Amino acid sequence: MLTIKNLHATVGEEGLEILKGLNLEVKPGEVHAIMGPNGAGKSTLASVLAGKDGYEVTEGSVVFEGKDLLELETEDRAKEGVFLAFQYPVEIPGVSNINFLKTAINEIREHRKQEPLKAKEFMAKVRESSALVELDPKLASRSVNEGFSGGEKKRNEIFQMAMLQPKLSILDETDSGLDIDALRIVSDGVNKLKNENNAVIIITHYQRLLDHIIPDFVHVLADGKIVKSGPKELALELEEKGYDWLNAEKV
């Protein structure tokens, strides 16, 4: 589904290199966890995959579902099925979540040459998706993320994921800010959305999320590269030992 080869990316006007030859292969039905120290480039990877302005790919390739992802506009990547649950979800005052999602869904459907969703179908989907992550229905009609608590914002991201049903979801620290119950609820939601045709990349600092969403692979991203990959047990090891031993191992 997703093949990243030797990806180098810089940020800002000075062209500071953040990703320094990253490789990653994600197949349908898989869950990948990416862990790594602060500032390693995890969110940068997510931004580059989503096509955020200000990041420049200087080398390497990203193929998504047979298409050169880097050639596509941000919105077209989304329409092709790439979804990013933001580490810091953005507030859009005055725009209701519902209106926002209706616009998004219909744009995506148009791309797939489908008719716009009827109001009734749309509302049924809203009910179903908000139930999935136990999102307070009131939040669905409030302005996008405006005045949401930190946890509500994260929950709202997964609500949107449920609404849009992407092929590839990148969850950037969706667990941070969630209380213990919310973590379980949101994880259950993600698990229910999982099937053999879609894939999830989970960026996290904590093993506890991976207790709920069991990854097929765990990768350590340090200094712009994947420095170690392993089965889910790797996360436990990281939790116990931190990242320093990896440096020692490299040396």
Added chain:
Amino acid sequence: MGYTEEELAKDLENQEYKFGFTSNFESDKAPNGLSEEIIRFISAKKEEPAWLLAKRLQAYEAWKEMTEPEWAHVHYDKPSFQDICYYSAPKQSKKYESWDDVDPEMKETMAKLGISLEEQQRLTGTAVDFVMDSVSVATSFKKKLNELGIIFCSFSEAVQDHPELVKKYMGTVVPSKDNFYAALNSAVFTDGSFCYIPKGVRCPMELSTYFRINEGGTGQFERTLVVAEKGSYVSYLEGCTAPMRDENQLHAAVVELIALDDAEIKYSTVQNWYPGDKNGKGGVYNFVTKRGLCERNAKISWTQVETGSAVTWKYPSCILKGDNSIGEFYSVAVTNNYQQADTGTKMIHLGKNTKSTIISKGISAGHSHNSYRGLVQIHGNAENARNFSQCDSLLMSDTSGAHTFPYIECKNNSAKIEHEATTSKIGEDQIFYCKQRGIDEEKAIGLIVNGYCKEVLNQLPMEFAVEAQKLLEISLENSVG
């Protein structure tokens, strides 16, 4: 608030000014220029009573002594008042009795504007008084309004049929010497609308007038007078579009609202006159004087969505004369390319316990300049007056400007005045967030801007709000930078 994406997409397809077309009416027009003779010509054409001609001539004498105001934050080539045609009328001499009698070309024009009377009548229950080139050519729903004693007609008709009302109220809120453009209007106005709601009557439908500038080089001098008798209510809509034109067209309207004791007037405008091209060539000059007077417990609320005109100079105001009266001003002003807008309001608190609210949203894109200018004036007798003002500016580009000029004059210590102002740049993060959900940049801007203006758009009647939302999006195409 629902608007369909398809409609929007259709509008967005057309990058050029949507309503840029002209229709070919033969005009019955005066020679260019302004003189006592021309004023007599206009008055005679309209078969006006002597008192009105006298009023016009007085205004003209006053105007000759006045100079154009320079204080607004706008720069433009001053119109040459001798090059303007002050009277032109579509040639059809007869008034329409029914919709079927209306000239097909005119129907087509209205259809292009997206405001066909048929549809308006069928879908919205709106009575429409369509003003084209200064003469009102179609009036509907008259009968129903008649039964309630509501008068809604062209200004000229009112002069003929209800001279006592016109004489009693005209010029009482905006005196003819009020300012340069008001004086000019008082001298040469050709037509406009008149509305009278009798005591205790709640007007059951939105009254709506669509203005349109049609003749090249025709100055437009509309005059609107709305009188709401004690305890009455009316919601009045005014919407404008103009065909594409090269030369600058001057528009200097006067609107007077009178809300007697316990009455309420809601006045909504969507203004979309030709703003000039991308390089700032052409476009309408819009110098308007709008003012309302509130008697005891009365309320006047102005809502405006301004996207058009090359230069706008407009301050819908409220004189809160009666105790407990309320004035409101909700405004969205969008400027793009080389447009300039200097707009705001004046809230004049004279009575006790008077309250005013000002919500202004300015959006500037391209090389445009957008200024808010507001005056809150609390007089000595205005015990316990309250004002809340919020003026937000949104910048879409680094080359555009937003300016805020709030003036507060307070002569009573019991007054409570709150003023909040913000200036922000449209968030790249917000646009990225939308794009990541599959929404392209233009639509994202549309969403964000409509969200930003929501408090104001919510004040508009539904069908107007939809139109206004689309206008905002069309006006801001390709505007982020």
